[in-house]
Amino acid sequence: xxxxxxxxxxxxxxxxxxxxxxxxxxxxxxxxxxxxxxxxxxxxxxxxxxxxxxxxxxxxxxxxxxxxxxxxxxxxxxxxxxxxxxxxxxxxxxxxxxxxxxxxxxxxxxxxxxxxxxxxxxxxxxxxxxxxxxxxxxxxxxxxxxxxxxxxxxxxxxxxxxxxxxxxxxxxxxxxxxxxx
Amino acid sequence: xxxxxxxxxxxxxxxxxxxxxxxxxxxxxxxxxxxxxxxxxxxxxxxxxxxxxxxxxxxxxxxxxxxxxxxxxxxxxxxxxxxxxxxxxxxxxxxxxxxxxxxxxxxxxxxxxxxxxxxxxxxxxxxxxxxxxxxxxxxxxxxxxxxxxxxxxxxxxxxxxxxxxxxxxxxxxxxxxxxxx
DNA sequence: TCAGACATGTAACGTGTTACATGATTCT
DNA sequence: AGAATCATGTAACACGTTACATGTCTGA
Numbered sequence: 001x002x003x004x005x006x007x008x009x010x011x012x013x014x015x016x017x018x019x020x021x022x023x024x025x026x027x028x029x030x031x032x033x034x035x036x037x038x039x040x041x042x043x044x045x046x047x048x049x050x051x052x053x054x055x056x057x058x059x060x061x062x063x064x065x066x067x068x069x070x071x072x073x074x075x076x077x078x079x080x081x082x083x084x085x086x087x088x089x090x091x092x093x094x095x096x097x098x099x100x101x102x103x104x105x106x107x108x109x110x111x112x113x114x115x116x117x118x119x120x121x122x123x124x125x126x127x128x129x130x131x132x133x134x135x136x137x138x139x140x141x142x143x144x145x146x147x148x149x150x151x152x153x154x155x156x157x158x159x160x161x162x163x164x165x166x167x168x169x170x171x172x173x174x175x176x177x178x179x180x181x
Numbered sequence: 182x183x184x185x186x187x188x189x190x191x192x193x194x195x196x197x198x199x200x201x202x203x204x205x206x207x208x209x210x211x212x213x214x215x216x217x218x219x220x221x222x223x224x225x226x227x228x229x230x231x232x233x234x235x236x237x238x239x240x241x242x243x244x245x246x247x248x249x250x251x252x253x254x255x256x257x258x259x260x261x262x263x264x265x266x267x268x269x270x271x272x273x274x275x276x277x278x279x280x281x282x283x284x285x286x287x288x289x290x291x292x293x294x295x296x297x298x299x300x301x302x303x304x305x306x307x308x309x310x311x312x313x314x315x316x317x318x319x320x321x322x323x324x325x326x327x328x329x330x331x332x333x334x335x336x337x338x339x340x341x342x343x344x345x346x347x348x349x350x351x352x353x354x355x356x357x358x359x360x361x362x
Numbered sequence: 363t364c365a366g367a368c369a370t371g372t373a374a375c376g377t378g379t380t381a382c383a384t385g386a387t388t389c390t
Numbered sequence: 391a392g393a394a395t396c397a398t399g400t401a402a403c404a405c406g407t408t409a410c411a412t413g414t415c416t417g418a
Contacts, residue, residue, distance in 0.1 A: 067369065068369090105326075145286075152352050153213070170333065174329050174330055174333060223377090248397065
C-alpha cells in the first residue's frame with residue numbers, strides 16, 4: 001500500500017535510476033521495506049504519469065546509456081507530506097512508521113509526535129491484553145509441551161510489544177510535539 | 182503464501198466454520214496472522230477441491246442453518262507436515278515461524294530444532310551487520326536531528342533482532358533436536 | 363571474447379483488499 | 391418490528407511475485 005511512498009522517500013534522499021533503487025531496496029532500505037525491480041519500474045512509470053517524479057538529464061557523463069535518473073517533483077513531495085500526515089497507521093504497520101520517520105529525516109519536521117503518542121497508547125493496550133491472556137491461560141506452574149509452545153508464541157508478542165514501547169519512548173523527543181509557527 | 186497453512190493449522194486446533202475462522206483470525210490468531218473472511222472462504226473452497234479439508238455434518242443440532250463446519254483430512258494434515266519440514270523460512274518471516282510452532286503444538290514434534298538453529302544464525306548475522314553500520318555511521322557524539330532519526334530506525338532493527346534472539350534461545354529446548362526413532 | 367554487472371522493461375499469475383449481495387437467527 | 395449478529399458467498403480491482411526478454415558496458 002505504501003510502496004510508491006517508500007520509493008518517493010528513497011528518491012528524496014537521493015535521486016536514482018530504477019536499477020539503483022532496486023539495489024538500495026536490496027540493501028539498507030530492504031531491511032525494513034521490500035520492493036522488487038518490477039514493482040519499482042511499475043511504480044516509477046505510474047508516478048511519472050501522475051506527475052510525482054520526472055526523469056532528469058543524466059549528468060553522469062554517460063548519456064550514451066539508457067540510464068534514467070528520477071527525481072521527485074513538488075507534487076510528489078507534497079504527496080509524501082500528505083501521506084505522512086493523513087494516513088494513520090495501525091500497530092501492525094511498524095515498518096510504515098519507520099518509513100514516516102525516514103520521510104521526517106529527509107524533508108524536515110512533519111509533526112509525527114501525535115501519531116507516535118497514539119501508537120504508544122495502542123501498543124500499551126495490546127501489551128495489556130497479552131498480559132491478561134498470560135495470567136488467564138499460562139499461570140499454571142506445570143505446562144504440557146504443547147502449552148509451553150503456545151506460551152512461547154504469546155511471549156513473542158509480549159517481548160515484541162515491550163521492545164517497541166522501549167524504543168518508541170526514546171523516539172518521542174526526536175519527533176517532539178509539533179510547534180505552531 | 183502460507184494463508185492456506187494458517188487455516189489448516191487453525192482447523193487442526195479446532196474444526197470450525199468459515200465464519201468461526203474469520204472471528205478467530207480477528208482475535209487470538211489475528212495477533213500474528215491476518216486473513217479476511219473472503220480469503221478464508223476462497224481458500225476453504227480450494228482446499229475442499231484439493232481434498233485437504235471436508236465439510237462435516239454439523240452436529241450442532243441446528244442443521245436448519247447453512248453453517249458448514251470444516252475439518253482437516255489426512256492429506257491436509259500431511260500437507261501441513263510437509264510445509265513445516267520443507268519450507269525454509271527467511272529472517273523476515275517471523276510470523277510464519279510462529280505458525281510452525283503452532284503446528285508443532287497441534288500435531289506433535291515436527292523437528293523444528295534445525296530450522297530454529299539456522300534462523301538463530303541468520304538473525305545473529307543480521308544483528309552483526311546492524312552493529313557494524315552503527316559503528317561506521319553513528320559513532321559520532323553529536324548527531325543532527327536527521328541523523329538521530331536515521332539512527333533511531335537502525336536501533337529499531339537492532340532491538341528487534343536482540344529481542345528475537347533472546348526469545349529464540351528460550352524456545353530451543355521446547356523444539357529440541359529431533360530424535361530418530 | 364566471454365562473464366558478470368549494468369539497465370530497463372513486459373507478461374502471466376497468484377494473492378489480498380474492498381465493495382457488493384443475500385438471507386437467517388436472535389435479542390430487545 | 392427492527393437491529394445486531396450469524397453465515398456464506400461473488401466480483402472487481404490492486405498489488406506482489408516469478409518468469410521471460412533484451413541489450414550494453416566493463417574488466418579479466
